[in-house]
Amino acid sequence: MELNITEEELRRIFNRYGNVEDIDIKRPPPGTGNAFAFVRFENLDQSNRCKTELSGQYIGKFQVKIGYGKVLPSCKVWVGGLGSWTTVQILEREFDRFGAIKKIEYVKGEPYAHVLYETLDAATAAVNEMRGFPLGGPDKRIKTDFAADETTVQFGRRPPFDGGHDDFRGRGRGGFRGGRGNFRGGFGDRGDFSEDNYHSTLRQVPTENRSISPSRRSESGSEEGGHLNTAKTLSDIARKVGTSWHGAMILKSSLFACKFHLTDGDADIAESLLKDENEKPLLRITQRLRLDQPKLDDVQKRISSSPHAIYVALPTSSSPVNIDDSSVQARSLRNLVSYLKQKEAAGVISLLNKEGDTTGVLYAFPPCNFSKELLTRTATALSEEAAKEDHLLVVVVRGSSAQLALS
Secondary structure (H helix, E strand, O other): OOOOOOHHHHHHHHHHHOOEEEEEEEOOOOOOOOOEEEEEEOOHHHHHHHHHHHOOOEEOOEEOOOOOOEOOOOOEEEEEOOOOOOOHHHHHHHHHHHOOEEEEEOOOOOOEEEEEEOOHHHHHHHHHHHOOOOOOOOOOOOEEEEEOOOOOOOOOOOOOOOOOOOOOOOOOOOOEOOEOOOOEOOOOOOOOOOHHHHHHOOOOOOOOOOOOOOOOEEOOOEEOOEEHHHOOOHHHHHHHHOOOEEEEEEEOOEEEEEEEEEEEEEOOHHHHHOOOOOOOOEEEEOEEEEOOHHHHHHHHHHHHHOOEEEEEEEEOOOOOOOOOOOOOEEEOHHHHHHHHHHHOEEEEEEEEOOOOOEEEEEEEEOOOHHHHHHHOOOOOOOOHHHHHOOOEEEEEEEOOOOOOOOO
């Protein structure tokens, strides 16, 4: 573009293709090249329309070349291509496989939504794997991209445009109403891909299988989703094995919504044991087990000698069960993790059937050496950092004799 091009001129041109949120013009020193600019649209559909229709046209005396800038990853994911068939429940069901969700923002009838994750790893996995997913059927494939929070940098520097290139090599970005999309100039190893790849690598991600076969056993910590020995993060584990149980744990007057992801043991335990005497997925912590070595050794013996299951418990945005007791307050699972860390203890839950008989016991361990040892038996590639993230390692032992002596 010409060096003296103005923002007003560019707005007049680019507003034809959608709502322009920001324009950043870069003017190199005289004699070193032409001007170029970053234009941020409200959403990915608008930017794609602009690239398709305007690329190769003339602005002033120069023929413009239009490509995508590089997106800056964030914990917030923009989901486009939605329709009247979309509900918050559908979004949560499909997107929670990648990690704990803090919040889903969706207004019925809008063509987009935002999913806010607890971690960047979860958001990155969701963006990469849900792009092109047929959420509304084979003819209704969705679009995904990162969205920004208020603290992210809007624009940054990138090398001057080389007129010999046909395209910027970068990532498409997805903006959103109610908050600006995250967009940054510059090249880097993370997040780069070409526009060609964006259209050619749409792939169908298998829907999570939520049925639990009573005879299925996960000795290797794997199922159709993939093997845990390649999982490096907790989000990887959740994505590979899916959700075995969705409910809440209660401690005193606090309720902690969470999902269990099976890493080892009997898959049918979640279906048969993880419920209260009223058949609801509510588990009330009534005792603590100190993390003393003799007691941990006893837990290990019972794991070795009894039917059992081992899960990673991660937070979720909502509980599937409503509590009538107004004194019970919903809190994030991380609060329970912090409490157990402080007490240097595991939470203990006696599992009862409808008749009030003990059917097993559940131990909820905060991150510690013992929990890491159990977790890395199957998730052998789990990083040190991931093992320290907020989660609970849940051990469920079947049988009326599973209860430990507590103190």
